[in-house]
Amino acid sequence: MYGEKSRIGRRLDDIELPQYQRLTPDDPSDDCELHEPKEQENNPLNYSYIATGWEKGILRTLKITHDQVMAEIPPEHSSKFITALEQGAGFFWKNNYKG
Secondary structure, three states: OOOOOOOOEEOOOOOOOHHHHOOOOOOHHHEEOOOOOOOOOHHHHHEEEEOOOHHHHHHHHHHHHHHHHHHOOHHHHHHHHHHHHHHHHHHHHHHHHHO
């Protein structure tokens, strides 16, 4: 799955590098903490991907569902909810993708 060359991937910039060494220094939207190994093409988690086929519908459904759930959270609780999601995601990634 990860070795497929047909995927369209955009290399993310390593936030540990100085701006002048980044691939797109003027675009902060792709600045990330990369996972080991950081070398080009060795870790699919260091890329962002464009949906080009069947996954478009799934991603659209996930986005719609996410928006619906977020709209149901009372405004006074939304920041706490988002913080909990971010902490949970951080815990998941740090424990499953050590780098």
